[in-house]
Amino acid sequence: MAQTQITDKNLAPTGTMPAWDGSALTGITTAITGVIGGLTLSNNGTDGAHDIDIATGYARDYGDAFTMQLATALTKQIDATWAVGTNAGGLDTGVVAASTGYGVYLIRRSDTGVVDALFSTDMSAAGSSVTMPTNYDQKRLIGWVRTDTSSNITGFVQSGDYFRLTGVAPYQEVNDSTITANTYETATLTVPPLSEALLNAVWTNTAEGATDVYLYVMPEGANDGVGAPLAYMTIRTASAGDHFGKAGSVLVSASSQIEYAASEVAGTSAVDIRVWGCILHTRSNPQ
Numbered sequence: 001m002a003q004t005q006i007t008d009k010n011l012a013p014t015g016t017m018p019a020w021d022g023s024a025l026t027g028i029t030t031a032i033t034g035v036i037g038g039l040t041l042s043n044n045g046t047d048g049a050h051d052i053d054i055a056t057g058y059a060r061d062y063g064d065a066f067t068m069q070l071a072t073a074l075t076k077q078i079d080a081t082w083a084v085g086t087n088a089g090g091l092d093t094g095v096v097a098a099s100t101g102y103g104v105y106l107i108r109r110s111d112t113g114v115v116d117a118l119f120s121t122d123m124s125a126a127g128s129s130v131t132m133p134t135n136y137d138q139k140r141l142i143g144w145v146r147t148d149t150s151s152n153i154t155g156f157v158q159s160g161d162y163f164r165l166t167g168v169a170p171y172q173e174v175n176d177s178t179i180t181a182n183t184y185e186t187a188t189l190t191v192p193p194l195s196e197a198l199l200n201a202v203w204t205n206t207a208e209g210a211t212d213v214y215l216y217v218m219p220e221g222a223n224d225g226v227g228a229p230l231a232y233m234t235i236r237t238a239s240a241g242d243h244f245g246k247a248g249s250v251l252v253s254a255s256s257q258i259e260y261a262a263s264e265v266a267g268t269s270a271v272d273i274r275v276w277g278c279i280l281h282t283r284s285n286p287q
Helices: none
Strands: 036-038 041-043 051-054 057-060 067-070 074-081 088-091 101-108 115-120 138-146 156-159 162-165 171-176 185-188 196-204 212-219 233-236 243-251 257-262 270-279
Touching: 041 138, 041 156, 051 101, 051 138, 057 138, 067 101, 067 115, 074 115, 088 115, 138 156, 138 162, 171 185, 196 212, 196 257, 212 243, 233 243, 243 270, 257 270
Parallel strands: 074 088
Antiparallel strands: 036 057, 041 051, 051 074, 057 067, 101 115, 101 138, 156 162, 162 270, 171 270, 185 257, 196 243, 196 270, 212 233, 212 257
């Protein structure tokens, strides 16, 4: 069979692909908003309490109009109002708050092609409440950071969509000693919407006499009923209950909420839920 040679004047002599300017590809009708590579965040080595470093990389903007490329690494400051460039302010509006989660966005001016980054308390993929700098009209959620009680960025490590807080005890987000037995209550966690919160959950009841005790944690609105197969954790003991705990994860709602419930046959049950990170699904799969 005769072979047909396929040539493309845009291919370099070595066979490598030419540089791509990021513009929309013709003939593709399926959205490619999931495209992302690199752009890994890390605490800045000089001022990790206020600055983060953003590695080079690329990401499709949320509107699926352009693939933005960060060609040079950036350092952005959460404690200063946004200004263009590295070693410059990164906060979209106001002043940095304590005990607050922030979305980190790659942003771009479509008129000049300048790419930068900013922090916002809006942690959603759409970023509809982000205050964009003048003339910046494209954005993509690329990460998450959390401040402590002193408004400093908590240490963290990132691997893809996985963000793990470091150097601190998990942050307590539920401390409830007034639960009603087997009745779900709602809690809002300091993680991005639709992410998977990484949790430590503890049940305590020093007067409980039941041999089976349960703690339930579910996504808000999932409508899981209580029952042993649905328990987030369970323990069986021949004596009175005291406390037990587990590390795990649960998907949060579009409002960053979960629901929890616990058994209580006697005494007073208390629920303690702490967050030590999240899997930011909307980073690689915007929703």
